[in-house]
Amino acid sequence: MTTARRPATLDDVARAAGVSRSTASRVIAGTGFASPIARERVHTAADQLGYVPNAAARALVHGSGVRLLVAVTGTGPEALDDSYLDQVVSSVARVCAPHGLGVTVEWVPLHAPGLLTRLVDDRAVAGLVLVNTTGALLDLVPRRLRGRAVSIGIGSATVPSVDIDNAAGTDALVRHLYAEGRRRIAMVTGPRWLACADRPVQAYRRLLGDAGLPVREVVGDFSAARGRLAAQEVLRRWPDTDAIVGISDATALGVIGQLRADGVQVPGDVAVTGFDDIPLASATELTTASHPVRRIARAAATMVLEQRPVPGSTMFPSAPVLRASA
Amino acid sequence: MTTARRPATLDDVARAAGVSRSTASRVIAGTGFASPIARERVHTAADQLGYVPNAAARALVHGSGVRLLVAVTGTGPEALDDSYLDQVVSSVARVCAPHGLGVTVEWVPLHAPGLLTRLVDDRAVAGLVLVNTTGALLDLVPRRLRGRAVSIGIGSATVPSVDIDNAAGTDALVRHLYAEGRRRIAMVTGPRWLACADRPVQAYRRLLGDAGLPVREVVGDFSAARGRLAAQEVLRRWPDTDAIVGISDATALGVIGQLRADGVQVPGDVAVTGFDDIPLASATELTTASHPVRRIARAAATMVLEQRPVPGSTMFPSAPVLRASA
DNA sequence: GTGAAAGCGCTAACAC
């Protein structure tokens, strides 16, 4: 039973264990030497006192920081209102917890990447997870954070990345459409500035090129609203389109909504595919490709925290999920 | 242009501004006196040096902590795999960011609430947001965190709460069912241990009691899987049931799935309502009630960080959203 | 109004 309710400090532990503070520190931190007896006594003292190391003090002496920053690039702050990001943040937070680190989310304006520097100059930032980033942004990651920054999306020479293999996922989906006899396949892409959203586009082009089919691309932004508009544009420009590949499930759902509103049968007249396999996808019978967001985020956080590449975690596989829409 | 890439410290700022460190500190922290000139010079020096206060050092001297803890009660660690929680964590994180705080998520086992004490004895914890908590847990919040703890769900004498007015939401839904002519209305409840899930049950009982209708309750747990089982049980025990009120959208969706699998028409034979208005609800034409999770979480975090009750934020209104399922 | 000095809790040389 503790007398004072003031939380125990390392000094208290050392005193109770009858050793010096340094010895206590070595034992607790698990660094340096200590005799078995000392070790034993320190540990007993520690947990009988309910000792919990003070993270701030540790961070101060190590200069190491107390939180992970999740930096999200986007055109506006609404980039943060996104269930994909929710999953990332939440997953990262869970990995951080046992390390005594917190997580923060910040929006980095696409057109003012310099703001990243200000965020990252904060010594409290122990590590960095970049989401939806660009090459320019990647180059802004300071040396201090080398090895402590990971990008979910594209990487660079200095910043490793983890991501979904959306090229392979898209490839599988387009092949499926082709196998089903679709020959006039359009794609609603992601935003132009987002490099990792370009891989599916490349996959789509390659496949159609190989098959001698025409490329039909409309720019979207992952949202359902843009999906609706994109569907209209596709139909206007290429009325004979018989399949539409959406960059995301939300996009695809928007596309389908618009198509049906226009009296177009899905998949009868036009087949539609998405990407991500969100819960809504199964309810709406959307054909899509899997995207293990939590596992990817966990891998990213782990790489940052444990300073090592997590084997086989650079590209997570994406498997097609065939349902009624295509 | 900074010469050394070592981040500027308060000493650097003071030196550059030609004042003492104390003065610089007062100016930066906005506390204590300083002449306009001093103020001016310190600020210039600060942002020309790109000075960012070291959160760890501050926390150390203040003994104030560097992160908010989101403590989630549940029977197992899978309580953390939940999109509702994702939204809470992400929203809390956004409120924390400008304050230089991070967020951590931890699971508190329902049957070992003492673990909360260990989590909360960590001085690095600056504040506490409890999710799905119980009265027993609330009493474990230490004095140190008084005024720095908020519960999303039930509150207590020492811990204020913010929550959705699920009693009113449920009330509106049941009234709607009644108005539609339903008279044999069953309910799939939340887990027994969760006090805030009891309010809708009370609302349901009161309404049915007033109308002289029989109460038909089956215990669920918010999940779709339990919703399916619950639907079976309802049909077995009370085959003439003509409406089922689900404690959540997931529950209701499970109920509907099972009902349809059993050849029961929804809403023809049995009307079904949910709660939360998740995106899936609109896609599946589920009648439900709104639940502004992000706003609630934001209010909770704000109360903790700014140490004041956010006016009118104790009970957030829930509005019925009428669709095809009821 | 401003500076000097002490100390928050911890770790890491460096001597013993």
Next chain:
DNA sequence: GTGTTAGCGCTTTCAC
């Protein structure tokens, strides 16, 4: 193996 010592960067009495 263990203790002594010197800070990490900041805030805050307390003299001036």
